[in-house]
Amino acid sequence: MKKLIAKFDKNISIDELDEQIQKLVENFPEQMSILVRCRITSKHIVAILKENPDLSSVERLEWDLEKMKDKIATWGITIN
Numbered sequence: 001m002k003k004l005i006a007k008f009d010k011n012i013s014i015d016e017l018d019e020q021i022q023k024l025v026e027n028f029p030e031q032m033s034i035l036v037r038c039r040i041t042s043k044h045i046v047a048i049l050k051e052n053p054d055l056s057s058v059e060r061l062e063w064d065l066e067k068m069k070d071k072i073a074t075w076g077i078t079i080n
Contacts, residue, residue: 002051003049003050004027004028004048004049006049007045007046009043009045010040010042010045012045017045017047021047021049021061024047025060025061032051032052033051033052033057033058033059033062034049034050034052034061035049035050035053036049036061036062036064037050037064038063038065
């Protein structure tokens with residue numbers, strides 16, 4: 001598998017999102033490092049899973065949350 005795209009309800013908890021992403025990673029070969037990019041739309045969180053282009057990565061799963069930093073900070077404030 002080269003790429004997998006999944007949509008989640010915008011109100012999903014961070015724990016549930018992480019759990020669902022872990023399940024999706026199982027669709028890729030075990031030895032492959034996976035890069036997860038998340039984007040937020042007005043109604044959804046879109047997760048894009050694909051082979052990690054950083055071949056030096058030893059992690060099975062790497063999150064690219066660069067474009068979500070502001071949203072995560074807001075979520076942290078509302079959770080606390």
